[in-house]
Structure formats: C-alpha cells, structure tokens
Amino acid sequence: DSGVTQTPKHLITATGQRVTLRCSPRSGDLSVYWYQQSLDQGLQFLIQYYNGEERAKGNILERFSAQQFPDLHSELNLSSLELGDSALYFCASSAQPGQNYGYTFGSGTRLTVV
C-alpha cells in the first residue's frame, strides 16, 4: 500500500456519460497530480493541485476538470466520455511541489468507455 488511495479501481461506462474519480493523497502530502496512461500516449500529465489551488495544467481536455478539497482529497471529473478516454488514470501525491521530491502513486482507476 503506497498510501495514495484511488477509487474506484475499475469503472465501465457508456459514451456520453460523466464519471468522477477520487484520490486520497498520502498522509501529510499537500500536492496532488493526475495522470492518464494509455497504450499509444504513454503517461500524460493532466493537472496538479497544491493545498487546494490549481498549480499547473498539462494535456487536460476541456471535458475534464478536477478539484482538491480542504481535506486534500482530489476528484477528477470526466464528462461527455468518448471511446478514446478509456485509459488508466493515476493520482500521485508529494509533500511539497518541489523538484527534489519523488511522488507516490496510487494503483490507478481503469476506465473503460463502451
């Protein structure tokens, strides 16, 4: 157990639907990162939050949004889902958003859009 908890582990939904993925960071970590892993694109950085504030955006689609709550857990919302959104979605956390820190990853949510 890495200390980063992601739920659900698996999700199957239809095109056009909306889903919410949840992440609880490791205790004491203030920064949360979301990544999408697909076979063709590899690991793509989506968005980073630090202590409730958005810190950086990567290749996140406009149909996707995220937030970090006061208790530091984060949710990634995916809407108007398309087949191409099927992927593994990882959350990672770190104590501070510093380049010397490694990040702890959760075990991911596998999203299948049918």
Next chain:
Amino acid sequence: GDSVTQMEGPVTLSEEAFLTINCTYTATGYPSLFWYVQYPGEGLQLLLKATKADDKGSNKGFEATYRKETTSFHLEKGSVQVSDSAVYFCALSDDGQAGTALIFGKGTTLSVSS
C-alpha cells in the same frame, strides 16, 4: 517544452545479464531526474532519483548517473533477475510550464527469463 526520450522496448534478457535502458532529456532549467518502475497491475514506484549533475542514484542494484553534458540518465543493472520484469519509466521534474509535475518517457518493457 521539457521532454524525455527513452529506448523503445521490449528488452528481453536472460537472468544474470547486464541491463542498460537509455534515457535522454530536454529541459530548459536544471531538472531532477527519476526512474520509476511499474509492475503488472500496479501503480508506479520510485526506483531511484538524482537531483543534480554527476549525482548517481541507486536502489536494489539499479544505478543511473545524471550526465548534464550528454543530457542523459541511463539505467543500469549488473545482473537482472526474473523479478525485475516490469515497465521502466524515465522522468524529469523541472519547475517550468508543467509546474513541478513529472514528465515521463514512454516506458521500456523489460522481460527477464530464467
């Protein structure tokens, strides 16, 4: 923007063989460099890191040296085991456009047979 390029896989080796996985990077600043490992069905785990030029990261028999002159961070292990079979990701963290999020290479699959 920042990027990481690592050798294409899969890499197939016999037990006790020497392993090298090449990784080069492009960054505007002075990034920290990381190797992560992903075992089947799991999230990514930090394997080793180096935060400045000429630093050597090491863990579990794996080593990588931060070479600024060649912008490289090649992963090596003297004698691989079957249990090393996994996907290996090279990554950098540079407080730039992507905040301090990790930028990953596409991953290299290592398969070790007995």
